Amino acid sequence: MIKKQQHINIIIYITILMMWMGVCALKAQEPARPVIQQVSFPKDTLRITEFGAKGDGQYLNTEAINKAITTISEKGGGVIVVPEGLWLTGPIEMKNNVNLHVQRDAILLFTDDFDTYKLVESNWEGEPAWRNQNPISGKNLENIAITGAGVIDGNGGAWRMVKRDKMTDSQWKKLVASGGVVDEAGKIWYPSESSLRGATTQNAGKGHAGQTAADFMDVKDFLRPNLLVFTSCKRILLEGVTILNSPAWNIHPLMCEDLTVRNLNVRNPWYGQNGDGLDIESCKNVLVENSTFDVGDDAICIKSGRDKSGRDRGMPTENVIIRNNIVYHGHGGFVIGSEMSGGAKNIWVEDCSFLGTDIGLRFKTTRGRGGVVENIFINNINMVGIPGEAILFDMYYGLKGPLPKAGGQGDAVAEIPPVTEETPRFQNFVIRDINVNGAEKGVFFRGLPEMSIKNIMIERVNIVAKKGVELIEASNIVVKDLTLKTAETDPLIHVDNSKNIVFTDLKPGDDIDLLVHVSGAQTEKVVLTGAKIEGVKEISTFSNGASKKALVIK
Structure with missing residues (x-):
């Protein structure tokens, strides 16, 4: 009996040691944070009124604003001022070395006359598509900015469909x-x-x-534009303004480099279809700070193209710092995916607050995407009133109902496809210092049988939620110093077809009916050490072929 216990202790020690070695290796390999190159403009300043613009909310200022931008760009650059007033306009095309400065008490309102927006070859949700011209756009530009304290209103209510419910x-x-x-x-x-x-x-616009x-x-009105899109631009500043009411996504930098987003107020109606706040797609060297989001879809989102189009582009979103932001409504506070086929790496998210977002930290993909998401470092996030999961990794994005089963009877296991370039990967995340007061579920992982969610460290986390932790198809997961108070306590933790899972210093709430449920024949090396189990009524249960040897509690 003593030898058996010694053997178990050795297994525990080796498992924990290997896991911590992996985590330490990840920490040691943390890349240097990027330095984002900043914009700089000549002092020359022109006002749009010098080109015949009228701020009465009725005169269409498209020609005047674009002429002002072109004129100052051709002179070498400078600042175009939008002064106090209500400035109705059609599409605005930015030029090199121009800062479009919207003063406080100025509103740029985009017209609801769809004929003003021509159909152009563009991009929609990570794939090439024909869309209506973006209200603000720029391509292959350098040194551009939109600044000030005024409002940019996309008049999106004229474009969007609305669901009855x-x-x-x-x-x-x-x-x-x-x-x-x-x-x-x-x-x-x-x-x-x-x-x-x-x-x-089907596939309208593609x-x-x-x-x-x-x-x-014949379907032009359906092809809603994103409000602000910069494509293949370098050195961009978005600062101070309120950007709201987009026909679709609010802000979409695509294949850009050296982007700074600072002190923005980004808003869309909560019911707005595709009403994302900021979608950073295939960009490099990005800073997003001190901004506020209250939108109808994902708030701050990382993308890199969809399926084959994204893989062929082969441009990950990388070297991104996101800090000191507040998110109110949104489908996710900070999001990666689901269009992440070009990959994402070297991203830091810190000192952010999510209040009422559907999901807090949301990482989503599905088979067919491909792409590797790795080296993601998240620190000091506070969440309140999350209707869904506080932390979610889901590789079955878009799935309705239960996981698909092979055959039509019983508990037949779905056929596992081979790993190919279409297989997505989530790996190498470090998530620390998270506080959650109110969520449907604390932590949810759902990987693929052919590709688990792996190498994730979660440390110093306090969660009050209805449900606890569920890990499906995960491997090499370390959860350290988790305080977890739940309304439903049967079970607190569910581990399914996962391996090398270590919980250290787990602090459950009072009156726990069941601490851990282990399921799946593939589950192995699940270790709980230092858990506070005094108030636990039942320690563990097993189902669906799981071995009792898969779980070790010390």
Whole structure:
């Protein structure tokens, strides 16, 4: 008996040692933080009024604003001032060495006349597509900025479809009475027949070689633009302004380098379809700080292209610092994916607060994406009132219902596909100093049988949630110093088909019915050491082929 116990102790020691060696190796390999190159402008300043602009909310200022931008760029650059007033405009095209400065009490309001926006070859959710021209855009530019303390309003309500279940009865009646059309089911309002037609057209806007804008005119209204898109630009500053009410995503830097986002106020209605705040796609050297987000979809999101298009582009989002931001409503506070096929690496997220976001830290992908997401360092995040998971890793993004099963009977195990370039990877995350007061679930991992979520360290975490921790298809996971108070305590921790899982210094709440449930024949080397188990009624249960030897508690 003594020898058996000694053998168990040796296994525990070796398992913990190997896990900590892996974590220490990750810490030792943490890359140097990037230095983001900053913009610089000549002192020359022009006001849009010098080019005939009128701030009465009725005069269309598209030509005046674009002429001002072009003029100062051709002179070598400078500042274009949007003074106090309500400035109605169509699409604005930025130029090299221009700072568009929107003063306080100035509102740039984009027109709801869809004919003002031409169809252009663009990008939609990580793939090439035809879309309406972005309200603000720039391509292959250097040294550009949008600054000030004013408001940029995308007039997105004119573009977006709205779901019936996201509105009260009176709101819905008012919306329908305003015009537009409702689908046959009476569940979704569209601003026009063209918009509804696009919603029922498969892959609307995704063209083939040889197609032109004319091929998409029948669904034009459906092809909503993102409000602000910079493509393949270098040295960008977005500072101070309020950017809101986008037709789709608010801010979308694509394949850019040296981007600074500072002191922004980014807003979209909570019900806004695709109403993301900031989507950083295939960018390098990025700083996002001291900004506030309250949006209709993911708030701060890292992307790098979708499926084959993203893999062929082969541009990860890398060298990103995100700090001192506040997120109110959003589908996720900080998000990676699901379009991450080009990969993401070397990202730091720290000193942020999420208040009421659907999910806190949200990492999502699915089979077919490919891409490697690694070297992600998250520190000092506070969350309140999270309706979903505080920390989520999900490699079945978009799945409705239970995991698919092979065959049609019983508990047949789904066929495991081979690992290919289409297999996504989440690995090498360090998550520290997280405080959560209110969530549906504290931590949820759901990896793939062919590719587990791996090499994750979670340390110094305090969570109050309805449910505790669930790890499915995970490996090499260290959870240290977790204080976990849950309303449902059966079980506190569920581990399924996972291996090399170590919990140290676990502090559960009072009156725990079941501490750990282990399931799956593939589960092995689950170790709990230093757990406070005085108030636990039942330590462990096992199911679906899990061996009792898979769990060691010391």
